[in-house]
Amino acid sequence: MKKSYYLFNxxxxxxxxxxxxxxxTDDNGNESSTKYIPVETVDNLYVFGSLDTNSTLYNFLGKEHISVHFFDYYEHYTxxxxxxxxxxxxxxxxxxxxxxxxFRERLSLAQKLTEGAAFNMLKNLRYYNNRQKDTSEQISRIEFxxxxxxxxxxxxxxMGIEGNIRSSYYEAFSIIINDFEMGQRSKRPPSNEINAMISFINSLCYxxxxxxIYHTQLNPTISFLHQPGERRYSLALDLSEIFKPILVDRLIFSLLNKKQIQASDFDHKLNSCLLKESGRKIIVKSWDEKINETIKHRSLGRNVSYKHLVKLECYKLTKHIxxxxEYKPFKAWW
Known part of the structure; x- marks a missing residue:
């Protein structure tokens, strides 16, 4: 079975x-240890440290349909x-x-994407509201x-309504999460621990x-909710809106409330907060476990992974286009 490999060093x-x-390699370029990875086991590579390679390798990766995703020092996807x-x-x-x-077709599809994202946010808030976390104010506002x-x-x-929905949703994070405060959403750079985790795991979701998308006939540069000119692969931004509440936010709630990630896993610098390598390793391990976890699909009648749910969403978009x-956005039923 193919899997993702995360390169931190x-x-x-x-x-x-x-x-x-x-x-x-060390700072002087001297090799200290070597790992061999059979190419048939590689789905994609995530690079968080500097990577020295050449065109021969990329030609090889291209033939094997292996993608490589790059992140900078501040954990931003680049x-x-x-x-x-x-x-x-x-x-x-x-x-x-x-x-x-x-115009009308695009707006209709963008509305469906936004509706799906809002539904999944509400699903999270209602779950915690039933467990002694009072998110009723945020629920009412998002419903409106x-x-x-x-x-x-x-x-x-x-997009203005979507922004207001997400702003109200993020207000509830400090209620849901124990021992950490969310404050305002800040990205470049993240201002605190929760913001740092949101930015990092959002990039993994993207x-x-x-x-x-790459494994379907969809073109990742042609989007419907986000403007194609904003980022190169803007359709991935559209899809990630639906899955962030389920894959990203639930993982953050779990890791922090179960104290798998603690204050010591963050590095506080002037006006910024970044994950240490220890924190990133815990997160990517949990992320991999999460996206490969399976659930019983109500329509298909069989178990599918969270990762496959994203691909199914791509197929639904394809059929609509x-x-x-007609496209119906993914809505969590659990």
Missing amino acids: PGRMSREDNTLKFAV GSYMPKDYLLAGKMIIAQTNVHSN LTESILSTTDIDML TLCLDM LNIE
């Missing part, structure tokens, strides 16, 4: 036959190496472009805002969505 990667050789789009089809690109260009989604007349208006079946 700086190192040098090369190809040896059908194996990836990763040599950890970009991806994506192999050649081997599943892209002209018919699909034209249809996807037509939906984006049609959700009612106005379908009455929006353009994307900017819809790259997961990008990987799943090709006028096969």
